[in-house]
Amino acid sequence: MTQILTGTPVVGGVALGPALWPGHRPDHSAEALGAGVEIAEEQRADEAQRFTAAAAAVAARLRERASQNTGVAAEVLTATAGLAEDRGWIGAASGLIAKGASAPSAAVAATEQFAAVFTKLGGLMAERVTDLNDVRDRVLAELLGLPEPGVPTPDVPSVLLADDLAPADTAGLDPATTIALVTRLGGPTSHTAIIARQLGIPCVVAVPDLTGIGSGTVILVDGTTGEIVVEPDDATARARVDEHTRQAALVAGWSGPGRTADGTEVAILANVADGSSARAATDHPVEGVGLFRTELAFLERADEPSVEEQAAIYREVLDAFGGRKVVIRTLDAGSDKPLRFVDQPEEANPALGVRGDRIALAHPEIRAHQLDAIARAAEGSETSPWVMAPMIASPAEAAAFAAQVRERGLTAGVMIEVPAAAILASAILAEVDFVSIGTNDLTQYTMAADRMSADLASLTDPWQPAVLHLIATVARAGRDQRKPVGVCGEAAADPILACVLVGLGVTSLSSAPVAAAAVGARLAGVTRATCENAAAAALATADPAAARAAAAAVLENEEVRSAASR
Numbered sequence: 001m002t003q004i005l006t007g008t009p010v011v012g013g014v015a016l017g018p019a020l021w022p023g024h025r026p027d028h029s030a031e032a033l034g035a036g037v038e039i040a041e042e043q044r045a046d047e048a049q050r051f052t053a054a055a056a057a058v059a060a061r062l063r064e065r066a067s068q069n070t071g072v073a074a075e076v077l078t079a080t081a082g083l084a085e086d087r088g089w090i091g092a093a094s095g096l097i098a099k100g101a102s103a104p105s106a107a108v109a110a111t112e113q114f115a116a117v118f119t120k121l122g123g124l125m126a127e128r129v130t131d132l133n134d135v136r137d138r139v140l141a142e143l144l145g146l147p148e149p150g151v152p153t154p155d156v157p158s159v160l161l162a163d164d165l166a167p168a169d170t171a172g173l174d175p176a177t178t179i180a181l182v183t184r185l186g187g188p189t190s191h192t193a194i195i196a197r198q199l200g201i202p203c204v205v206a207v208p209d210l211t212g213i214g215s216g217t218v219i220l221v222d223g224t225t226g227e228i229v230v231e232p233d234d235a236t237a238r239a240r241v242d243e244h245t246r247q248a249a250l251v252a253g254w255s256g257p258g259r260t261a262d263g264t265e266v267a268i269l270a271n272v273a274d275g276s277s278a279r280a281a282t283d284h285p286v287e288g289v290g291l292f293r294t295e296l297a298f299l300e301r302a303d304e305p306s307v308e309e310q311a312a313i314y315r316e317v318l319d320a321f322g323g324r325k326v327v328i329r330t331l332d333a334g335s336d337k338p339l340r341f342v343d344q345p346e347e348a349n350p351a352l353g354v355r356g357d358r359i360a361l362a363h364p365e366i367r368a369h370q371l372d373a374i375a376r377a378a379e380g381s382e383t384s385p386w387v388m389a390p391m392i393a394s395p396a397e398a399a400a401f402a403a404q405v406r407e408r409g410l411t412a413g414v415m416i417e418v419p420a421a422a423i424l425a426s427a428i429l430a431e432v433d434f435v436s437i438g439t440n441d442l443t444q445y446t447m448a449a450d451r452m453s454a455d456l457a458s459l460t461d462p463w464q465p466a467v468l469h470l471i472a473t474v475a476r477a478g479r480d481q482r483k484p485v486g487v488c489g490e491a492a493a494d495p496i497l498a499c500v501l502v503g504l505g506v507t508s509l510s511s512a513p514v515a516a517a518a519v520g521a522r523l524a525g526v527t528r529a530t531c532e533n534a535a536a537a538a539l540a541t542a543d544p545a546a547a548r549a550a551a552a553a554v555l556e557n558e559e560v561r562s563a564a565s566r
């Protein structure tokens with residue numbers, strides 16, 4: 001019987017095929033590992049040697065596989081090999097063996113200690129617990145003489161299901177035979193998601209109840225909606241795959257510029273971090289840069305880069321898009337992106353602390369130097385950059401920032417990431433020349449849900465109607481004052497949401513450049529009025545899944561009608 005499960009969509013696309021689970025992991029129970037057995041004192045040195053040899057063998061095997069791969073796959077395999085060689089972990093296990101533990105039970109106990117620390121640190125570190133557990137299982141299999149745990153090579157194109165996939169499982173997968181990934185755990189930044197993105201296969205994470213699906217059961221995975229249809233009706237499922245194939249062909253053929261079917265212009269822009277990512281972005285059909293996250297160019301710096309040094313980096317980005325639009329954001333330091341050269345105090349709640357433009361409270365000189373550097377980069381460049389500040393909460397902050405930007409002859413704007421700024425968008429827009437909505441933070445702050453938390457993925461979904469209402473408020477203010485309102489959060493990468501944003505009145509969309517063609521192609525197939533209807537349908541709902549379904553239904557209906565009338 002057909003059953004529908006939903007999770008967090010992380011890589012779009014539709015795939016249909018039999019489910020496949022990875023091989024069994026070693027039994028970690030105390031009995032299986034002989035946890036109660038104490039190793040005799042004279043044998044402990046040999047037991048410790050047995051453990052280090054097993055860890056070294058696992059690391060060597062992972063490094064060998066890394067050398068046969070490239071790109072992210074090679075990086076994650078090398079990083080996992082590094083965990084197997086970690087001196088702290090090996091030291092903890094060896095210490096336990098010295099007290100009489102067997103090598104397998106020491107491997108499990110040392111991993112538990114480290115996993116507890118990683119979990120406590122939260123965010124990206126917590127997601128590395130899966131990698132650590134994977135190393136533990138490989139070392140256990142080596143010690144116990146079991147086959148290496150992991151993913152078998154499928155005989156037919158299959159959908160890989162797992163609790164969570166470790167890098168060593170996912171690296172080296174072949175997209176011809178592994179056509180989608182679905183996991184019970186994990187978040188949008190887990191390794192599963194990263195590898196799926198690299199392979200270009202649909203991926204859904206955080207799907208509860210996955211364990212009920214047996215290997216061989218046919219499932220349809222929709223990586224755009226997060227839907228998993230178990231034992232779908234064959235004809236309907238095939239029609240869905242065909243429709244996806246048709247859309248993919250449209251995407252491949254789209255080369256810009258961004259506009260709706262009836263000609264409303266919507267600039268499709270790229271988010272970049274430095275000169276090299278800006279140059280790489282020009283391989284995609286983008287019309288410029290909608291967000292240059294300058295802080296990412298300086299994460300490793302212990303001291304403030306000089307004005308000249310900053311200007312050179314900014315100039316690289318301007319030159320990559322010579323003559324086209326470039327929006328530079330001033331440093332968004334703090335919270336998830338601490339900068340070493342900004343001496344920020346320890347804060348109990350850094351996402352609500354001195355981050356973004358607020359660093360100018362204690363360090364006005366850092367902001368002044370950065371604006372000087374941007375102005376210097378603009379001298380003699382074909383592009384006059386637009387400059388915006390992150391984390392603006394009030395019209396007064398916007399006015400103070402705009403004054404400094406305009407003193408240097410540049411175009412001034414601010415990001416709308418704080419609900420207060422969205423609510424007072426009219427007053428803020430009166431102070432600046434443009435705004436850009438950062439939906440990642442706007443969603444985090446509207447829903448009071450940490451954007452890094454995998455457990456809160458359904459709350460940190462930009463389809464939350466509360467977030468859409470705030471975006472509508474900002475877009476309305478922009479239309480009234482005839483000033484541009486962009487979106488530069490990841491919401492702009494979702495083709496259906498992009499149509500809704502345009503329907504709400506957003507005038508440009510900026511995201512990871514790989515998303516540009518899919519967004520542009522989708523917009524090219526719908527009229528502005530259809531976008532407005534989709535936006536109205538989404539605003540009338542009360543939860544994110546309903547908002548997406550309502551908007552998608554409007555877009556599909558009207559696409560079908562216009563295709564029929566052609």
Ligand code: PEP
Pocket residue numbers: 291293332417437438439440441442488489490
């Ligand atoms: C955002 O918050 O949506 C945004 C674009 O800024 P960042 O992701 O860099 O915080």
Ligand code: MG
Pocket residue numbers: 390417438440441
């Ligand atoms: Mg932000």
